[in-house]
Amino acid sequence: MHTPPTSPRRRALAFLAALALACLPALALAAPPQxxxxxxxxxxxxxxxxxxxxxxxxxxxxxxxxxxxxxxxxxxxxxxxxxxxxxxxxxxxxxxxxxxxxxxxxxxxxxxxxxxxxxxxxxxxRNNLYVVTPPHSDIKGIQDLKDRKVSIFRGTNGHLVAIKALAANGLTERDLKVVNLDAGSAQAALVSNGVDAAFGGYEWFKLRDQGLAKVIYTTQGQDPALTRxxxxxxxxxxxxxxxxxxxxxxxxxxxxxxxxxxxxxxxxxxxxxxxxxxxxxxxxxxxxxxxxxxxxxxxxxxxxxxxxxxxxxxxxxxxxxxxxxxxxxxxxxxxxxxxxxxQGLEKRWPAFDAKGRPLPGSAFVATVR
The missing domain is CATH 3.40.190.10 (Periplasmic binding protein-like II)
Structure with a gap:
């Protein structure tokens, strides 16, 4: 049986069809997400x-x-x-x-x-970390946390900074009775005297201003390595x-x-x-x-x-x-x-060295308020 030769036009169409099928996965990947x-x-x-x-x-x-x-x-x-x-x-x-x-x-x-x-x-x-206690607590500083029940939200970015702050004062987590509480639970525990102190962030200022807590330690103004x-x-x-x-x-x-x-x-x-x-x-x-x-x-x-x-x-x-x-x-x-x-912002922000100091040539000038 004689098979007629394939025309150039038919060969071109077949090639384009095969190319389209081959490109389907790539096109699917390129589709925007819903x-x-x-x-x-x-x-x-x-x-x-x-x-x-x-x-x-x-x-x-x-x-x-x-x-x-x-x-x-x-x-x-x-x-x-x-x-x-x-x-x-x-x-x-x-x-x-x-x-x-x-x-x-x-x-x-x-x-x-x-x-x-x-x-x-x-x-x-450079988020700060704080230690707070009930307003009438006799705890004056981190050294006084030894053998006290203290809230630390483990696994968060404040956890390591808390450990560093303790170490700087001669303590470890084992010297404390640590309770693993999220921010909301820690606040409720402190107000009800369920814990003696708590590590945390800016959320504690609201309770401080309400007279329900006092800040006894802050990383603010200290070594930038003590930030989150x-x-x-x-x-x-x-x-x-x-x-x-x-x-x-x-x-x-x-x-x-x-x-x-x-x-x-x-x-x-x-x-x-x-x-x-x-x-x-x-x-x-x-x-x-x-x-x-x-x-x-x-x-x-x-x-x-x-x-x-x-x-x-x-x-x-x-x-x-x-x-x-x-x-x-x-x-x-x-x-x-x-x-x-x-956005034309290549020189918008100052760059800092590994210790948190402005790099030489930086146009950064600290603003004191």
Missing amino acids: AIRIGVATAGGGDPLTWGGSPGGVVRVNHLLEDEFKASGIQVEWLFFKGAGPAVNEALSNRQIDFAYQGDLPQVVGRANGLKTKLLLPCGA QAALLVREEFAKEHSAEVQRVVDVFVKAADWSSDEKNRSALFDIWARSGTPVASWAAEFDQQDLAVRNSPLVDAFIIARYKAVVQDALKLKLIRREVSVDDWFDTRYLQAALKK
Whole structure:
């Protein structure tokens, strides 16, 4: 039987059809996501739920991401976790969220446990830590915590700083009767005299101002190594499939960081953060004598990298993780650098060395208030 020769036109059509079939998986990967899900390592507060102390709170309250993706038909979902960093890690592991705002220690623990993530940018640096007691307590300083019942929220970014503060005063966790409580539970326990003292953050100023607690220790104004860092990260798989959307998210967070770093916006910034239920007075206390541009900078500088490396080493010593994890290849600054260039912000923030000092040539001038 004679088979007629295939015409050039038919051969071309067959080639194009085969090419289209071969490209189907790639096209599927390139399709934009239906939703962008962001996990926040705090229970949050207000209606709708939000949080403060970070440019991320500005993104949330001002609907900046929702506005960015509205025309694209992409939904933005915010999920808040009372269990803080450890609960966020579980959500990442189960692929329930795409991005996460959380502290340095839980991020390190997640990486050590095999979570495939990329750190995109700091989103709330140099957060302070405090120790509070009931108002009429005889505890005057950290040394007095020996053999006392003390609340520490283990596994969070305040945990390691608490251990460092104890060590600086000749104590370890074993010298205390430690109770592992989240922020809300710790407040209830302190007010009811269920614990003798508690470590925590800015949330304690509200109780202090109500006469229900007193601050007996603060890292504010001390060595920057005694501060906590928070950052925005993304699941590696999501970033590979949706790099364009990751860039847009980073663009929005950098824009919010720029606004949040402007001293002219200090009052307005605290008002926005107060929508989380933490009063303006608490933010004023947390940021007292501190420059917004330092606390809200998105730069991945030598200080940020050094702090993450220190967290890794401290977590290893305390057996919070079983293996060392790399840091240098964890930060993916391509999106950040692109955002800074696009928005003309390449010289917006000062860079700091590993010890938290402005690098030579930095234009940074501290503003004392």
